[in-house]
Structure formats: structure tokens, C-alpha cells
Amino acid sequence: MSAFLSIAGLHASIDDNGTRKPILNGVDLDVPAGEVHAIMGPNGSGKSTLSYVLAGREDYEVTAGTALFKGEDLLAMEPDARAAAGVFLAFQAPVELPGVNNANFLRTAVNAVRRARGEAEMDSMQFLKAARAQARALSMPEDLLKRNVNVGFSGGEKKRNEVLQMALLGPSLAILDETDSGLDIDALRIVAEGVKALRSPSFSALVITHHQRLLDYLVPDRVHVMARGRILRSGGPELAHQLEAQGYAGFLAEAA
Amino acid sequence: MPAVAETLNTVESLTQSSYKWGFETDIEMDLAPKGLSEDTIRLISARKEEPDWLLAWRLKAYAAWQTMQAPGWGKIGHPPIDFQDVHYYAAPKKKPGPKSLDEVDPELLAVYEKLGIPLKERAMLAGVEVPDGGEADGRDGRPQIAVDAVFDSVSVATTFRSTLAKAGVIFCPISEAVREHPDLVRQYLGSVVPAADNFYAALNSAVFTDGSFVFIPKGVKCPMELSTYFRINAKNTGQFERTLIIAEDGASVSYLEGCTAPMRDENQLHAAVVELVAMDDASIKYSTVQNWYPGDANGKGGIYNFVTKRGACRGARSKISWTQVETGSAITWKYPSCILQGEGSVGEFYSVAVTNNHQQADTGTKMLHIGRNTRSTIVAKTISAGRSDSTYRGLVRVMPKASGARNFTQCDSLLIGDQCGAHTVPYIENRNMTAKTEHEATTSKISEDQLFYCRSRGLSEEDAVGMIVNGFCKDVLKELPMEFAVEAQKLLQVSLEGSVG
Numbered sequence: 210m211s212a213f214l215s216i217a218g219l220h221a222s223i224d225d226n227g228t229r230k231p232i233l234n235g236v237d238l239d240v241p242a243g244e245v246h247a248i249m250g251p252n253g254s255g256k257s258t259l260s261y262v263l264a265g266r267e268d269y270e271v272t273a274g275t276a277l278f279k280g281e282d283l284l285a286m287e288p289d290a291r292a293a294a295g296v297f298l299a300f301q302a303p304v305e306l307p308g309v310n311n312a313n314f315l316r317t318a319v320n321a322v323r324r325a326r327g328e329a330e331m332d333s334m335q336f337l338k339a340a341r342a343q344a345r346a347l348s349m350p351e352d353l354l355k356r357n358v359n360v361g362f363s364g365g366e367k368k369r370n371e372v373l374q375m376a377l378l379g380p381s382l383a384i385l386d387e388t389d390s391g392l393d394i395d396a397l398r399i400v401a402e403g404v405k406a407l408r409s410p411s412f413s414a415l416v417i418t419h420h421q422r423l424l425d426y427l428v429p430d431r432v433h434v435m436a437r438g439r440i441l442r443s444g445g446p447e448l449a450h451q452l453e454a455q456g457y458a459g460f461l462a463e464a465a
Numbered sequence: 466m467p468a469v470a471e472t473l474n475t476v477e478s479l480t481q482s483s484y485k486w487g488f489e490t491d492i493e494m495d496l497a498p499k500g501l502s503e504d505t506i507r508l509i510s511a512r513k514e515e516p517d518w519l520l521a522w523r524l525k526a527y528a529a530w531q532t533m534q535a536p537g538w539g540k541i542g543h544p545p546i547d548f549q550d551v552h553y554y555a556a557p558k559k560k561p562g563p564k565s566l567d568e569v570d571p572e573l574l575a576v577y578e579k580l581g582i583p584l585k586e587r588a589m590l591a592g593v594e595v596p597d598g599g600e601a602d603g604r605d606g607r608p609q610i611a612v613d614a615v616f617d618s619v620s621v622a623t624t625f626r627s628t629l630a631k632a633g634v635i636f637c638p639i640s641e642a643v644r645e646h647p648d649l650v651r652q653y654l655g656s657v658v659p660a661a662d663n664f665y666a667a668l669n670s671a672v673f674t675d676g677s678f679v680f681i682p683k684g685v686k687c688p689m690e691l692s693t694y695f696r697i698n699a700k701n702t703g704q705f706e707r708t709l710i711i712a713e714d715g716a717s718v719s720y721l722e723g724c725t726a727p728m729r730d731e732n733q734l735h736a737a738v739v740e741l742v743a744m745d746d747a748s749i750k751y752s753t754v755q756n757w758y759p760g761d762a763n764g765k766g767g768i769y770n771f772v773t774k775r776g777a778c779r780g781a782r783s784k785i786s787w788t789q790v791e792t793g794s795a796i797t798w799k800y801p802s803c804i805l806q807g808e809g810s811v812g813e814f815y816s817v818a819v820t821n822n823h824q825q826a827d828t829g830t831k832m833l834h835i836g837r838n839t840r841s842t843i844v845a846k847t848i849s850a851g852r853s854d855s856t857y858r859g860l861v862r863v864m865p866k867a868s869g870a871r872n873f874t875q876c877d878s879l880l881i882g883d884q885c886g887a888h889t890v891p892y893i894e895n896r897n898m899t900a901k902t903e904h905e906a907t908t909s910k911i912s913e914d915q916l917f918y919c920r921s922r923g924l925s926e927e928d929a930v931g932m933i934v935n936g937f938c939k940d941v942l943k944e945l946p947m948e949f950a951v952e953a954q955k956l957l958q959v960s961l962e963g964s965v966g
């Protein structure tokens with residue numbers, strides 16, 4: 210039986226001014242259904258790249274390897290089809306969309322995904338009710354719904370807006386790329402609650418983070434250490450504590 | 466494949482199918498022979514039973530036109546136009562007035578349906594007699610819109626006329642206004658755009674066939690939106706409509722024109738003139754959703770759209786506002802302008818111009834500040850995709866007496882792919898020390914980041930592009946009357962289906 214998310218031998222590169230620059234150098238990773246896994250690793254090790262490749266960003270070229278999601282070939286799917294299949298990526302740097310109303314954007318996204326999943330679309334009343342309730346749960350000021358997507362949002366507001374989108378889109382695989390960075394202490398707890406609220410036997414999360422604090426709230430089933438485009442070591446929650454205490458130097462030396 | 470290249474391919478595959486107004490209608494036509502001469506003009510004038518002064522006016526315009534050259538300064542290119550190869554008059558054949566929709570030529574009804582005109586208005590447009598008062602019910606809850614439909618050279622029908630008449634508003638085909646309100650027409654026709662103003666305006670003055678006439682008397686707020694749908698249907702015909710809108714002291718009106726044409730391999734000529742006159746405290750809001758056939762993906766066919774639109778703010782504190790969404794035509798050449806004569810008068814120009822494939826657009830505005838404390842605002846959004854080329858050309862001229870005049874200009878270009886062009890040509894001539902002009906310009910591309918962000922949320926490529934483009938145009942779209950903003954948004958999306966980078 211294949212795992213919920215199963216990544217094997219994944220290589221990816223980017224075109225860097227005409228030369229091909231390899232970034233992922235054989236990632237192997239399994240995330241069973243219902244589990245929360247953390248990925249930690251030094252800056253530039255390829256964590257965001259992995260999340261982009263899983264979400265379907267086209268400028269990264271997959272040169273080898275596979276990624277199966279619920280038994281399906283994830284890499285063959287368009288980004289919007291992946292969203293419909295249940296993949297959600299909370300961006301490390303959420304993108305601004307000038308002139309695009311946040312509520313309208315969210316509703317379009319929610320309905321696109323619902324349509325693709327064969328669910329009934331939400332009318333604007335239903336949607337606004339749901340969005341307002343979620344915004345309240347995340348202690349987001351309501352006017353963020355009326356503003357343009359991420360335009361002029363503070364760093365923390367952008368992150369909360371990602372979590373709001375996650376809550377409304379109802380994914381079965383959430384990839385959170387440093388969603389905890391830039392959050393104040395209360396927001397961190399709220400975001401963790403947001404992920405916990407989704408926890409179920411049919412939901413998994415891949416949480417990329419540099420900090421122990423989020424993991425204290427979430428208590429991951431597994432922790433993976435990524436460096437130079439590969440998973441170097443995997444372990445239980447204690448691995449994160451070890452990293453916090455010792456840093457990456459030991460792991461990198463060991464792997465070199 | 467990077468998103469840009471892929472999108473360009475998608476655009477190519479979609480363009481041919483995406484012009485859904487490209488139907489042709491088989492309606493019995495009364496067609497003048499091809500060619501332009503004094504005889505053609507006499508024939509048009511006779512068909513319209515015009516008074517002698519108008520025929521004389523036309524002939525004078527024709528004489529002037531013969532001495533003129535087509536303007537060469539626009540950033541557009543096309544083979545020379547053979548003005549003798551065009552029909553200058555085409556009218557659906559008149560039949561006795563129908564009693565119900567069943568008696569109406571089904572082809573005509575199909576046209577109205579495809580143009581998106583609601584059923585009740587379709588009936589009225591088709592000339593079905595409606596019992597008095599019957600036209601004014603708003604039971605379906607939609608805002609009421611009075612419609613004039615101009616089919617090739619003639620206005621087919623105008624709705625809601627009695628409701629408007631009760632308010633003192635005249636809204637009728639200009640050919641009818643010439644007969645029913647000759648003094649008004651004679652007073653204002655050519656007073657904003659003189660017969661020999663430019664090559665295409667002179668041509669229009671010589672051969673114009675129909676268009677709308679609007680008169681809002683003193684102190685009257687027009688009780689509903691007025692709207693004209695223009696449709697070129699017949700082969701090898703030119704369309705030369707003439708629109709004249711007058712708002713007396715304290716009057717106000719919002720007017721919208723829409724236009725479509727069948728898909729044809731040969732180019733067709735459209736040369737319209739629009740004149741607006743606003744007296745003291747009057748305001749005219751003129752919105753255009755221009756969707757003439759743009760030609761196919763290889764640049765074959767499409768409408769040549771050469772239009773002169775000008776508004777005169779004659780009265781103090783008068784206001785004229787142009788809003789245009791230009792998605793169609795193979796070539797667009799138009800510069801809706803404001804002559805700001807009245808003290809404290811206000812001119813506005815909000816424009817979205819979209820070009821795709823081989824379309825060319827050279828469009829912008831002129832704001833002429835003559836009176837004191839006159840103000841103008843220009844917001845121009847240019848979107849280019851495919852191999853198209855788009856130019857914003859604007860002139861802000863402040864005359865010596867226009868103390869305290871203000872202008873703000875914002876020009877933004879959005880490029881989709883790397884084979885298209887966008888150009889901004891702003892001219893500012895300020896001859897008054899106390900006047901202030903401001904100009905801001907940006908050029909951007911839809912970024913891969915934005916596209917990917919949208920798509921990762923489940924939006925298809927088309928929806929993602931539509932979302933971003935509509936965001937880019939928001940400052941202009943919000944100026945459109947509500948009911949048309951939605952239509953315009955969809956149109957933008959269709960015009961750009963698939964494109965981006």
C-alpha cells in the first residue's frame with residue numbers, strides 16, 4: 210500500500226540565467242495519512258523548493274523521481290488540479306494581488322475547488338458567513354477580507370491570511386512553509402490551533418519551520434532534517450529538540 | 466514549458482473560438498451601391514428625408530474631406546483603405562409594424578438575444594407595440610435601461626420612449642431628431658466636432674447614417690440609463706454613426722454604447738462621431754464597451770475603428786466623464802476628449818484598452834483646459850498580449866487663462882508575453898503658471914508568482930489571468946455603471962483567454 214504522500218528520489222533544478230542549477234538532489238519522504246511531519250534545515254537547503262514542486266510551480270523542472278499523493282502521480286497534475294485534489298501550500302512569502310478583493314479571491318478559489326470536487330458552490334452570503342467566522346477564529350481584523358489580496362498586509366497578517374485560505378479550502382494535505390515566522394506569540398498559538406482543528410485520519414501536514422515553538426504546539430509525528438536538497442535524517446519529535454540545542458553543524462559534517 | 470509560452474499557445478488556440486458575437490444575420494437589406502460620391506450623399510439624405518440644410522452641410526463636409534489626407538501620426542499600420550469599395554448605406558427592409566414577437570423576423574430577435582438584450586426590451590426594439598405604461602414596469606427587479614439599437618445604417622428601435630418623454634428627455638435615432646427637433650439638431654450638430662475637424666470626422670459628416678440623439682432639459686436627471694447597441698452586419702459596409710448628447714443647465718445623464726460585428730475575412734470600416742454638450746452644472750457620463758470583431762489570430766479581418774469623440778463642458782461646474790473598455794477591433798484610433806471651457810468644469814477619462822493577437826490600438830484622450838479652475842483626471846490601463854501593439858496617446862493642454870487648472874494622469878501598461886508592445890505618449894503643454902499637472906506611468910508584467918499563487922488556490926489559468934487583469938483594471942471598471950461592469954469583466958477575460966506571463 211502506498212503512503213498518503215510518497216516522495217521518492219526527487220530531483221529538481223531551476224534555470225539560473227541559462228545554466229541548470231540543481232536544488233533537490235534526491236528527496237525521499239513518506240507522510241502517512243493522519244500524520245503531521247516537520248521539515249527543518251538550514252537556509253537555502255531546498256525546503257521551499259520542495260513545497261513549490263509539490264504544489265506544481267512550473268519554473269522548477271523535475272529531472273528525476275516521483276511524488277504520489279493518494280496513489281496518484283502528483284507531478285503530472287496542473288497546480289489547480291492539485292488544489293482540487295486536496296493539496297494546499299501556505300507560502301513562505303505570500304504574493305500580493307493589486308486590485309483583487311480578498312473576499313472575492315477567496316470565494317472564487319473556494320468555489321473553483323468545490324466545483325472540481327463535485328460539491329455545491331457557495332453563494333456570497335454563505336461564503337461571507339463562513340469567511341467571517343474563520344477570520345474571527347484567527348483573530349483577523351474583518352477589514353482584511355475587504356482589502357486587496359495581501360497588499361499592504363503586515364507580515365503576520367499575510368501569514369494569517371494563508372491560514373484563513375487553508376481553513377476555507379479544506380485541504381487533505383497542508384504544506385506550511387514557515388507559516389510561523391513573523392507571527393507574534395498569540396498568533397502562533399492561533400495558527401497551531403488552526404492546523405490542529407483540521408487534524409483527522411484523512412488529513413496530513415508537512416510543516417516547514419525553523420522554530421521549536423510551533424512544534425511544541427503541534428507535536429509532530431516525525432521530524433526530518435533537510436540539507437543540500439536531501440532528507441539527511443528523520444526521527445521523532447526529540448530530533449527537533451536536539452537540533453535546537455546543537456544546530457545543524459553536526460548533521461552536515463556527518464553527512465559530508 | 467514556462468507559463469508564458471504555454472499561455473501564448475493557449476491564446477492562439479482559443480482566439481478563433483472566443484469571439485462569440487461573430488454570427489452573421491440573414492436579414493433582407495436595402496443596400497446603396499458601393500462607392501462614395503455626391504450622388505451617394507444625396508441618396509442617403511433622400512432616404513432619410515432630410516431638410517436641405519443638412520444635405521448642404523454633408524456636401525460641404527464631403528468637399529473638405531476630398532482635400533484631406535488620412536492622418537499618419539498614429540502608431541498603427543494598415544493597407545490603404547479603398548473608400549470606393551464600401552457600401553455607405555445598408556438598412557434592414559421595412560415591413561409593416563409587428564403586433565407581437567411572433568411576427569418579428571426571428572433573425573433580428575436572435576441578434577438581440579445574442580447581444581444580451583433582455584426579452585422585454587427585445588420586443589420593444591423589434592417594434593412590437595406595447596400598451597401605454599406597459600413599458601415602464603420593473604417587475605423583474607432589474608434596473609431599467611432604455612436601449613436604442615443601430616443595425617448597420619439605421620436605428621431599428623428605441624425603448625422606454627414614453628417614460629423618458631414624461632421626464633422631458635428626448636432619446637431617439639438622430640435621423641428622427643432631424644425631422645422632429647430640427648432646431649436642436651441644427652444648433653448643436655458639428656458644434657463640438659466641426660464637419661472638417663479631421664479626415665474621419667469629415668467622412669462621417671458627409672455620410673453618417675444614424676446614431677442616437679439625447680436631449681436632457683434644464684434641471685432633469687435622466688430617470689434611467691440610456692444605451693445604444695451598434696451592430697455592423699452587412700458585408701462590405703461601413704458604419705458611420707453620429708451621436709449627439711445635450712445636457713442643459715443642471716441636467717444629468719449616463720449613457721452607454723456597446724458594439725459588435727460578425728467575423729469576416731475582409732476589414733470593415735467604422736468611423737463614428739460623438740458630440741457631447743454640457744451646460745452649467747450639467748453632467749454627462751459616457752461609457753463604451755467596444756467589442757467590434759478584432760480579426761482572427763493571424764490578423765485577417767476585423768474592424769477598422771476610427772472614431773472622433775469630444776465633449777464640450779460649456780457651462781460652469783459642468784462635468785463630462787468618458788469611460789471606455791476597448792477589447793475589439795483590428796485597429797482602434799480614438800481619443801475621447803474634453804474641452805473644459807466653463808469655470809470649474811471637470812473632465813475625466815477612464816480607459817482600459819486590451820489588444821491581443823495582431824490587434825493595434827492607438828487611443829487616449831485630450832484635455833483642453835480653457836476656463837479657470839478646470840480639473841481633469843486621466844486613468845488609462847493598457848493591456849497587450851500576443852503580437853499586439855498598444856499606444857496610449859494623451860494631450861493635456863492648459864491655456865493661458867486657465868488659472869488654477871489641475872490635471873492628474875495615470876498610465877499603466879500590463880504586458881502579457883514578450884512579443885507585444887505598449888507605448889505611452891503623453892504630451893503636456895502648460896501655459897499657465899498657476900496650473901498643476903501630474904503624470905505617473907508604470908509598465909508591468911503579470912508575474913509567474915501571481916499566476917502560480919492563484920493557480921495553487923484552485924483557479925484555472927483563465928480565471929487566474931482574469932482575476933489579475935481585472936484587478937489591474939479595477940480603477941477604471943468601477944467607473945462603469947454597475948450592470949455593465951460585470952459584462953466588461955467577462956469581456957476582458959474572454960479577450961485574453963489563456964494569455965500571460
Ligand SMILES: Nc1ncnc2c1ncn2[C@@H]1O[C@H](COP(=O)(O)OP(=O)(O)OP(=O)(O)O)[C@@H](O)[C@H]1O
Binds near residue numbers: 223256258
Ligand atoms: N529561481 C531561482 N533562481 C536561482 N536560484 C534559486 C531559485 N529558487 C531557488 N534557488 C536557490 O535554491 C536554493 C534553495 O532555495 P529554497 O528557497 O528552497 O531554500 P529554503 O530551504 O526554503 O531556505 P529558507 O530556509 O531560507 O527559506 C537556494 O540556494 C536558492 O538560492
Ligand SMILES: [Mg+2]
Binds near residue numbers: 256257301
Ligand atoms: Mg524557504
